[in-house]
Amino acid sequence: MDQSNPSPHERPVPEHHGLVPLHGDLLARDPRHVYEALRRRWGAMAPVEIGPGVGAWLVLGYQEVLELVWNEQAFSSDARRWSAIAEGSLPGDSPLSAVLGWRPALDRLDDEAHGRQRQVVxxxxxxxxxxxxxxxxxxxxDALLDGWDMNGTADLVTQYARPLVWYAFRVLIGLPGPGERTLAALLGSITGGAHDAAxxxxxxxxTMRRLVAEKRETPGPDLTSWLLAHATHLTEDEVAHNLASIxxxxxxSTIGxxxxTMRLLLGDARLGSAMATGRLTVTDVTDRALWDGSPVPNIAGRWARDDIDFAGCRVRAGDLxxxxxxxxxxxxxxHSSHDVGTRAHLAWGTGSHGCPAKEVARSIVETAVDVLLSRLSPVxxxxxxxxxxxxxxxxxxxxxxxxxxxPPPDPMAATAAPVTTHTVMGVPEKRQEERAADSGPTVQRWGWWNSMNGW
Structure with a gap:
């Protein structure tokens, strides 16, 4: 082979010119069409540009994705291996760093360090x-639906899924309310790759560090307090980073x-009929939705530990x-071998870095879909x-x-019960070494959060 003109698959990704740009307007529609076009051109793995001058490999094949996430000896979750950082092709303020950058949390660690934090979470x-x-x-x-305009129209993304999910996560981590709009804005910029993602x-x-400091002083019925109380003794910074990762x-992913699920039901009347007759359950349909359209199309990457041949391509150490x-x-x-309801999808990831919160997400999603179908049918x-x-x-x-x-609801019909404060966990006791009577002045809590609500 003429080494002066190697094929694109044989060139290290950061040095390859003419990569498919997966930034800008290319993904401004259902991205599945883009990924299928890449598969037709490149096969199981495509060389792409995920930011100006930042190359990566996009792994498209089912078996190749499995191998990538399972083979931790060859592929690392530690972003400090990323050659784009060492070579200076990734700007310090790049929006990519907000998702792919290194942090002391379980999703960006390997081996024993990962196992230690994974167990705590x-x-x-x-x-x-x-x-x-x-x-x-x-x-x-129910409260969200009760607040909708009575003309019988609504947007399920902005008026239902987003505020509902961020409400649930706010309760889970113990942030005071209201704060859903702030969480939605911050996480929307980060996962959306906005220019202000950094x-x-x-x-x-x-926000997470201030929350952790408050919960250290006054534990509550929430994940933050229990992470702090775990016998493994994560540092406050580790707890804050793991909360941000959650x-x-x-x-x-829960919003998606x-x-x-609703896109699937709206597009296939047979599914609704099967549910009405008891042949399918909400769980069956939500599992089907994970196959038909992954809530997160791409998950945070892996970095090659050494030069390696993978999926027919030459990958060099530090490639993403x-x-x-x-x-x-x-x-x-x-795809043709699965039946409705199968859970062989990869939406949770797999291997040691698979999602540890899938039952939490399932509880939120199934409840959200059930309420919609029971109150708005036919939608x-x-x-x-x-x-x-x-x-x-x-x-x-x-x-x-x-x-x-x-159908517009009957304005005289009873719907949601009066809103009450919910807790989903108990309150942990402080660690014995921290139990000391407070001798200083009382701290006014959550002032920092209230000042952010207009962000």
Whole structure:
């Protein structure tokens, strides 16, 4: 072979010119079409540009994605290995850093360091009372529907899924209310790859650090307090970063799952009929939605530890490889073999870095969908699925809108119960070494949060 003109697959990604740019307007519609075009051209793995001058490999095949996330000996989750940083092709304020940058949290660590934090987060999440969580989500969902205009139209993205999910996550981590709009704005900038993503990331981390400091002093019925109380003794900075990771990965994926399920139901009347006759359940349909449209089309990447041949391509040490779940789920080698309801999808990730909060997300999504179907039936889409508006983003699989119409409710009918304060966990006791009577003046709490509500 003429080494002076190697094929694109043989060139190290950062040095290859003419990469497919997965930034800008290319993803300004359902991104599955883009990924399928890449598969037709490149096969199981495509060389792409994820930011100006920043190359990566987009892994499109189902089996290749599995191998990538399982083979931790060859591929690392530690972004400090990223050659784009060492070579200076990634600007310090790049929006990509907000999602892909290194942090002392379980999603960006390997080996023993990862296992240590993974155990703490898993133990803490297992302490959530899912029955109480479903109750809190149901109450808030009813309250949102009660606040809709009585003309029988609404947008399920902006008026339902986003405020509902961020309410649930605010309760889970123990942020005082109201704060859903602030969380939505910060995480929207980060996962949407906005120009101010770095600033939003700094703002989010500042919020998490202040929350951790408050919960250290006064524990509450929330994840933050239990992370601090765990016997492994994570540092306050580790707790803050893990909280931010839970919000970063969990919020948008849960929103996308709700909307993906409703898009599926709105586009296929047979599913609604099957549910009405008891042949399918809400769980069946939500699982089907994970196959048909991954809530997060791409997950945070892996970095090659050494030079390696992978999926027919020559990958060099420090190259970034991004698992494309949306493409993997459309891989004809596996897609035709699954039945409705199968859980062989990759939406949770897999291996040691698989999502530890899937039952929490499932509780939120199934409750949200159940409330919609029970109160708004029959609900119909206003805009055809191909015509929905999308924000160009690698890390978000949700359209900007999902407008629907439904029979106007009877204004005299009783709906939601009066809103009450819900808790989904108990309150941990402080660690013994920290139990000391407060001798200083009383601290006025949450003033910092109140000042952010207009952000």
């Amino acid at each position: 898993t133990d803490t999440l297992n302490g959530i009372d899912l029955r109480r969580l479903r109750g809190a989500v149901r109450q808030q969902a 600033r939003a990331e700094a703002e989010l981390m500042g 919000l970063r990965s969990g919020g948008e 799952w709700i909307i993906g 490889l991004i698992p494309c779940l949306a493409a993997a789920h459309a891989d004809l080698l596996v 119909r889409s206003v805009v055809s699925d191909p015509d929905l508006r999308w924000q160009p983003a690698l890390w978000r699989g949700t359209p900007d809108e999902l407008p629907v119409t439904f």
